[in-house]
Amino acid sequence: MDLELSPEDIEFRDGVREVFTREIPEDIRRRNALSRTTRDDIVASQRILNSHGLAVPHWPVDWGGKRWTPTQSHIYASELQRNSVPQPLAFNVSMVGPIIAEFGSEEQKRQFLPATANLDIWWSQGFSEPEAGSDLASLRTTARREGDVYVLNGQKTWTTLGQYGDWMFVLARTDPDAPRKQQGLSFLLLDMTTPGIERRPITLIDGSEEVNEFFFDNVRVPVENLVGEENKGWSYAKFLLGNERNGIAQVGTSRRVFADLAEAAAGIPTENGTLADDPQFRTSMHGARTTLLALEATQLRVTGASENGQASPVSSLLKMEGTKALQELSKLRMRAAGDDGMLLPPDGDAAESLHSDEAATIAAAQYLNQRKLSIFGGSNEIQRGVIAKTILGL
Amino acid sequence: MDLELSPEDIEFRDGVREVFTREIPEDIRRRNALSRTTRDDIVASQRILNSHGLAVPHWPVDWGGKRWTPTQSHIYASELQRNSVPQPLAFNVSMVGPIIAEFGSEEQKRQFLPATANLDIWWSQGFSEPEAGSDLASLRTTARREGDVYVLNGQKTWTTLGQYGDWMFVLARTDPDAPRKQQGLSFLLLDMTTPGIERRPITLIDGSEEVNEFFFDNVRVPVENLVGEENKGWSYAKFLLGNERNGIAQVGTSRRVFADLAEAAAGIPTENGTLADDPQFRTSMHGARTTLLALEATQLRVTGASENGQASPVSSLLKMEGTKALQELSKLRMRAAGDDGMLLPPDGDAAESLHSDEAATIAAAQYLNQRKLSIFGGSNEIQRGVIAKTILGL
Amino acid sequence: MNLEFNEDQKLLFETVDAAVGRGYPAGARGEATSTERGWNDDVWNTLAELGLTGLTIDGDHGGVGAGPVEVYATLEAMGKHAAAEPLLDGVFLPSWLIAALGTGEQAKQLLPALAEGATTIAVAHAEPGRPWGSAPSVAAAHSGDGSVVLSGVKSPVRHADQASTLLVTAVDGDTAGVYVVEAAAAGITRTDGRSADWSRASQVEFAGTPATLLGATGTDATAALQAAVARARVAVLAEAVGLMESTLGHTVEYLKNRKQFGVPLATFQALVHRASDMYARVELARSMALWATATVEAIDGGADVDLPAIADDAFVFVGDTATAVAEEAVQLHGGIGMTYEAEVAHHAARLTAIAESFGGLAAARRRAVAAESALRAPSALLNNA
C-alpha cells in the first residue's frame, strides 16, 4: 500500500492545479463555490480547460482524450472540485460525447465531437419523462419514422439547464410493438431550433431555475441524427450508467465545503466562544471528516478497478454515500448559519449588500436545493436496488 | 390540558409506591434493576402485590380487578417500572388470565384465575414456532381430537421462562383443512407434568437462559382444557395483541435507567473531569431525555383512549419507539462503561467481588440482551407493517 | 391530568381549519407568498373576523385573552394548510412583549389595532452574525431633547415590509430594552428579501432612528424578552405539527397513487416502512409540542418551571423531527417534491425554516445540552417526582 502521490503524480497535480487556479478566473470559481454559476461561466471555463486539453480527458485519444492513469483521473476530478472549477458540462463530456465516440458514425463524430468538447454546442439530456423517472424503460415519447425523418412526439422532464441547450440527446420509442419495453428505444440527436419544441421551466423550491420540461409536437429529426442502430437506444443509455466513476462521490466538493465551513466557524460567535469550539459542531464535523476520508479511500480503491462499460455497483455506493455526505454538510452549514440563512436576497446580485457572510445567506436555500442529490441521477432507492441485485444477489 | 396529578391521583400514587417500596424487599428490586431477577423473586413479589390487590388490577372486578381510571393505570405501570418491582408475570396477568376471564368456562375461571393471580400457577406462552415467528397464522403444532382428549404434536419455541412453567397456554391446529390458515386453531391449557413434553433451553448470546424450546410427542390434553370454542383460538390470541397499552413503552424502566446512568456518570472519570461534564454524553442523554418526555406524553395521550379489544396501532408506535429508547439507553450505558463492561463474572453472584460498579460490569451483556426488545413481542418490522396498514392505509 | 383539547378548543381548531382550508387549496402557499402582502389577505380578514388576531390580547384591548392551548389549536390548523399569515410573528409575539413590558398607555396605543387585525408589528431581534441569546448590538442613544434614537442593523426581520411598527431590541449602555419604532420613521433603510420558506423578511438598518422605550426606563427587558420568545418558540411547534401531519398525509397519498415500474409506489415495502417511521416520529413530536404547550399553561397558572429550558427541549426535539419529516417527504416524492409547484415542497421549506427560527436549532441544542436539566430524569407530569 502507498498513501503518497508519486513525484510524477505530484507534477501532474501541480500542472492541472496551475490551469485550474491561474487560468480559470477567480470570480467564476467564487460563483461556482456559491452555486451561482452562470451559463457564461460554464462555457468560459470549459473552453479554457479544452484549450489546455483538460475538458474531455476520458474520451478516445483521437478526439481529445488522454491516456491517464486511474490516479491521474482521480487527481483531475478531485482538483476540479476542490478548486471550485465548474465541471465540464456532464451532458457533453460524460454523456453524449462518449456515446457518439463509441457508437456514432464518422460523420457524427466529425460534426459533433470537437464542438461538444469545446462547448460550442450545449447539450441537454432528454431521458426522463413524467411517468418514467426512475423507470426509464417505460418511456412514452415516440419517434415515428416517416421517410428520412423521425417524427418526435411526447414530453421530457427534469432537463437540467435545458434553457441553454443547443442540441438534445433524446431516448424515444421507435418500435411501440417491441416485446420488452427496454427494446424499441432509439437514441436521437435533436437540434433545439427545430419547430415544434416547447419549453416550460420548472422552478425548484429553493428558487433556482435549473430544470425544465420539453414538449415535442411533431418534431422532425433527420434520420442521420440517429446514433448507432434503431431500437438499440437502451443499450447505449445503459453504457452511460456507471461509466463515470471518478468524482461521482464528490469528495473534492465536500472537502471544499468542509474547509469553508471550518474556516467560517471560527468567525461565528456563540454565547461563549465561537462555533469552532462548540463540541456538538465539532462532533458533527469530525463525523463528516471521517466519512470523507472513508469515501476518498473507497474512491482510491476502485479508481484502479477495470471499467467494462457495465453499471458498476460500486458507483452506486459512491453516488449514494457521497451525496449523503454532501447533503449532511449542507445541513451543517445551514445549522451553523441559523437565522442568517433565513434571509435570501430578492435576486442573486444583491447578496453582498445584505451582509458579509454570503455562504450563510444562501445556506438554507442551498440545503433545500441539494435534496436533489439523492433523487436525481438515480435516487438512493434505485442505488440500493442496484447494490442488492448486482452485489448481494438479493 | 393539565399536567398535574390530582390530589386523588397523588394519594393513589403514594399508596402504590408505599407497597412497592416498603413491602417488596429491597434486594428483590435491586436484582431486578440489574436484570438478575430470580424465579423466587418474581413469585414473592407477585404474591405480595396480590395480597395488596395490586397483581391483576385490569382483570374483571369479580376476579380481583380494580376499576381504575386510565391515569391510575398509567401511574401503576409507571411506578412499578420506576421502582424496579418485578412486573407481575405477563403470561399470567396480561395474557392467559384475561383470556380465561373473557372466554373461559366458569369452571376454568374458578380453577385457574385465583391461582394465576397469585402465581401459584406459573404460566408459559406456547405461541411461536420455528417456522412461525412473526407469522403466527402458519402454526404447525397439531391437536388431534381423540375422544375426550386432544393429542398434541409439534414444537414451540422462544418460550420465555418456560423452565418454570407449571402450565402452558398453547395455540394448536385442530382443523388442518380450514380454508384460511388463521382458522382451525384452538386455545388449549396444558399441564406441563403431562407425559410427552421435552424442554430444550436456548442460551442467548449474553449468556442468559431465559428462553426455551418445547417438543410435544403425543401429549394428551383433556378436552375440558379447551378455552372457548374449538377452532376459534386465533381470535382469542388476537384479543391479546394491543390489549396491553399501559407500560408497553416502558417509560418507567427507561426513566430509571436514565436516572441511574446520570448518577453513575458523575462518578465516571474522564481525562478532564467526569462523564457528566462530557458534551457528547450530555448530548446523547439530552436526546434520550426528550424522547422519553415525548413517549410519556404519548402514553398519557392514549391512556385515556377507549380500548376495544382490537390491536391498537398506537400500541405499535409505543412498543417500537419505547423499546428503541430503552435499547439506546442500554447502548449509552455500555459506552459509558467502556472497558468496565467487558469483564463479566463467571456467574452472577461473583459480580460484586469484581468491582464496585455492578451496572457497568453487566453493561455490555445487558446491551446484547436488550436487542431482543425490537424482535420479540412483535418485531419493529411487524409494527411498521401494522402502522402502515391500520393507520396509514398503505 | 390530560393532554387533550377541551370542547371549545376542538371547535376553535375546526373553525380555523375550515376557514384557512378554504383559502388554501393545494399549492396556494406559493401564490400567497408571492402577493405584495406576502400572504392571503382574504384569509387574514377571515382570521380577524373570527377574532384570532385578538387571541392573545386581553379583553380590555379588544382581544379575547386566550391561553397557550388556544394558540396551539390555531397554529396547528394554520400549519396544516401551510398558511402564510403572520399571526405568530406579526401579532402574538408582539402582543406578549407589549403585555409584559409596555406601559398602560402603550398597550392602549398598540394592542387594539393588532387585535382588530388592522395592522401587524414586526419584532426585530436577530442580528447578522450575533448569537440570538446575546445582548443586541443595536444601541439606543439619548439626544439633547430627551428623545431616543437607535443605530445598528437587524436581520432577518420577518414581515418587516408590511408592519406598521417595529419592536426593536437594543441596549442602552448595559441595559437591554425593547423599543417602539414607527415603520415610516426617519433613518430606516430596509432591504427586503425572502426566507427559505418564501415568507418575507428584511434587513433593517437604523441610523439615528427615533424610538420609544417599551415600558419604564431603567428596567432590563432581557427576562421578559426571553419569556415572550420562549412562548413563541413553543407556539411555532404547533404550526410544525400541523405541517408535519399534512406532509405525511401528502406523502401517503403520493405512495398510494403514484406508479413506478407499473405498480403503485405503495407496493414497495421499503418506502412503506419509511412512511410508518415518519408517522411514529410525527406522533412523538406532536406529543412533545402538546406537552410543552400544557407546561406553558401550567406556568400561566403559577407553576414554577423554567420556561426557556422547556422551550429549548421541545424546540430541539420537534425541530429535529421537522427536518427529518421534510427530508423524507421530499425524498419519497422524488423530483416532483423538489419543485416550487408541489405543495409538499412548500411544507418542507416551511418546516426547514421553522427549525432555524428564533436563533435556530443548533443554538437551542447547545443551550439545552449545557443546561442542568439535560441529565435530570424526565417526567412529563409536573408534580410526579
Added chain:
Amino acid sequence: MNLEFNEDQKLLFETVDAAVGRGYPAGARGEATSTERGWNDDVWNTLAELGLTGLTIDGDHGGVGAGPVEVYATLEAMGKHAAAEPLLDGVFLPSWLIAALGTGEQAKQLLPALAEGATTIAVAHAEPGRPWGSAPSVAAAHSGDGSVVLSGVKSPVRHADQASTLLVTAVDGDTAGVYVVEAAAAGITRTDGRSADWSRASQVEFAGTPATLLGATGTDATAALQAAVARARVAVLAEAVGLMESTLGHTVEYLKNRKQFGVPLATFQALVHRASDMYARVELARSMALWATATVEAIDGGADVDLPAIADDAFVFVGDTATAVAEEAVQLHGGIGMTYEAEVAHHAARLTAIAESFGGLAAARRRAVAAESALRAPSALLNNA
C-alpha cells in the same frame, strides 16, 4: 498510490483464511471459547506453524518482522471466521511493547517464545473506573534490596488466565512504566471471567508482586505505550472488517433462505434495502481500516503523522459501523440471531466488544473531537495538500 494488497499479502490472507476456516466451521467460536484455553489449540498450532505468531517479531528473535499490512491481512482473515485465538492481544501487542521499550536482554528473553507460539503475554493496562488514557494507579515500589514490587488492580486483562507473563503498566512516582511480571509470581490474585464476546478476561490484583521494569530505568513509557496501543487499535479494525463482511454475508444468506409468510425474506424490500445500506457501510469501514493501515505503514516508513490521532479517527468510524452492522444483522435474523448457537450472534458480540476495546468508543470519540484535526479538511493522500 494504492490501497491494495500486493501478491504476497494476498497469499497471506488466503493462507490464513483457509487455515482458520478449517478450524472454524459455523458455530465454532462458541465451542472454542468454552475450552480451557479459551481458543482452538489446533488452530493456534497451525498459526504458529505458519509463522504468524512471529509475524510482528524481527528475524533476530525468531519472527519475520512483517509490517502493518501483513497484520491487517492476517487479522481480517481471523475476523472472517470469528476466530478466538489471541494473536493481537497475546502476541502482536506485547511484541510491539517489548520491541519499543525492552532491553536487548529482555527482547531475547521474551520474544522467541512468543514467536514460536509457545506462550502468550497479557498486557495489563485497563483499570476499573480509570480512563484508559490516564496514568495507571498501579504503583511500583522499590524494596530495600533494589527489587521492585507492584500493587494495585488491573481489569479487564484479556487472556490473563493463559499468559505466562504479564506486561503491567504502573507508575513509579511520576514516571509511567511497563513492568514484566511472571504470571506465577507471588502476590497475584486473579479472578477469571469472560468478556461480552465470550473470550476470556480477568481481574488481576497485585499486592507486593515482584516485577521488572521493561527497558531502562528513568524513561517514561507513556509515548511508547500510546504508540503500541494505537497500532493495536488500528489492527483490531482489520478483525472488525473480516467480521462485518461475514456478518453481512450470513445476513444476506438468511434473507435468501428464510421464509416468512410463505415467501423468502428477500421478498421484503424493506429488509433488502437495509442489507444494501449495510453493504455500503461495511465497504466504507473497510476503506477506513485500509487507509489507517496504510498510514501506519507510511509512519513506519518515516512519515510524520500523529499515530494516536489516526487510530482514534479510524476506531471511531469503524467502531460505529461495527455496532450498527451487529445490530442490523441480529435484527434481520430475528430471534435466532439472539441465540448462543447462532454464528451471527457471536459475530455481533465480538463486533460489540471490539467497539469497547482499548478504552472504548466514547473515549476515542472524545479525544478525536477535541483534537485539532477534527476541523481540518480531510485528505486521504498524505502528501496531497
